[in-house]
Amino acid sequence: METEELIIDDSERCVFRYHRTTMTSPDVLELERQRIFDRCWVYLGHESEVEQPGDYRRRNVGGRPVFFVRGQDGGVRVFLNTCPHRGALVCRRDEGNTQVFQCFYHSWTYNLDGELLRRPDEAGYSETVDRTEMSLRPPPRVDNYRGFYFISFNPDIEELPVYLAGATEYLDRIADQSEVGIKVSRGSNRYTVRSNWKLLVENAMDAYHLLPLHITYFDYVTDLVKDIPGGGVIKNWRPGVVRVLGNGHVVQESPGLTGRTVAQWHPVMGEDSKEEIEAIRERLVELHGEERTNQIAGTNHALFIFPNLFINDFLFTILRTFDPTAPDRTDCTAWSLVPKDHSTNLQARRLDNFITFLGPGGLGTPDDSEAVESCQLGYQAGEMAWSDLSRGMHREATTADELTMRVFWREWLGCLLGLDGVETADRTPGSRDG
């Protein structure tokens, strides 16, 4: 099967389907590694995770072991986590603070800039070899937008803000939640799901499944707020707006029905937080004006940055990445973002919301994990070869349609075919003839 045949995108009939081998084939995963994860900007981490000089964090990004560290000069540096000498992992812990990185195999020692400081029996090496050849190697490209760090293994990729395109506006809204900045809470949720990574991407941008699949979560919330004035708002849930942001990025915007810790108080959040939240809102209005404050504080955003980063900015704000390790296996990681100047009470409230819905112990995510694993099993019935994402193609699509997933898949195909600037939005009925 040729790559371009993997997707049917027919705006005449309003049909969008993809072939299920995209979810099961090791060859497709290999192609994705080469043409997506090796060529795009991929999320690494947030600057707040390494606040002090010497703070470091270890990750796997785009299939590579890497780590990032705050240097003595305050700059953040990223290195491939492998000793230039013989290959051992130089950074062997997930996080910490250090003066130097020492490879435990032969004790080669590097400073925070990645330069080789010393190695045992220096006289054993000829002076004709430049020591800088033995520095820790950064990925080809490293950049950050408002503190969100991305790396790319493609030296020729466009500048990060150009790549992020319309997504910058939504990263701005999140970064502007506090004038002193936002930070990632310590600790992350890490777990493995036995499904293709794209099933998790689809699941995270699919509002059509919320009510059918998560009925028990909505029952739980409804019960929680039943005695609180205004608690009935859950019933008022309506689909929101989808905005196609370019380069495969997409956002869903909807009103914050049960309030937002930044900064829209609602009775379900408790009287004890009212004063603080209203003060935050007043300050935001001073800084940004009423209209922009409504954008920052009044709406929920579910932002997707191609290929594998989600930022759900709801009552809580979370970052999630989905990292493929096999066609049917994905590593999931989730972090919580909080404004640095939130009180302990509001921080705890955000964390409570985070772990109540999300993650393997939450009331929501386990249903999702079961559903995507179930799809992966269903794909074994190979005669039923196509999955359908046509919902809403014949109309102005809302968050309850499948436009978000079509955006992802159009960009995905563009990457695999090596095309630039693929149109990812639906062609509207009026433009179909053209």
Place this chain on the structure above:
Amino acid sequence: MTIQSADTAWERMLLEREIERFLYDEAALLDERRFSEWGDLLAEDIHYHMPIRRNVKFGEQHRENTDTESEISWFDEGKRTLMGRVRQLNTGVHWPEEPFSRVRHIVTNVRVMSVDGDEVEVSSNFFVWSNRLRDECVMFIGTRSDILRRDSETGWKIAKRLILLDQNVLLAKVFSTFF
């Protein structure tokens, strides 16, 4: 070990035996999926906490577990949210437990660490086996530190439970039971 009020070896043994029996009965309620009855054993003010375990350097054991205030945990719960989970499990449409798992709690190494009035601090280890569908198998191994409070109705209530699961990255896709 400080046993303050159980001042004879005999009383201490009886107390330990009583606590063991309570923990075994509790485990049976979970294995038999009698979650609502399990909920009756929880004190109204229970704090049920399962931190995430970090990989730390030797000598930095104090940094190993995430805290409840500013860091992310697997569970950081009071009775209200725990009972929300119980209701979810009881609906029959909580999909990761539908069809439900075969779960067995093995509780071992039960030690009464101290006694303070009506409250007893108890340490125990657990091995939880879960098997579901054809070949979904999960093992959870770890240790618990409980505060149990004497109760006229149920014998004891769990007032506090700290659960240390011996995993960093969760090796299961979901938590399908309580600990």
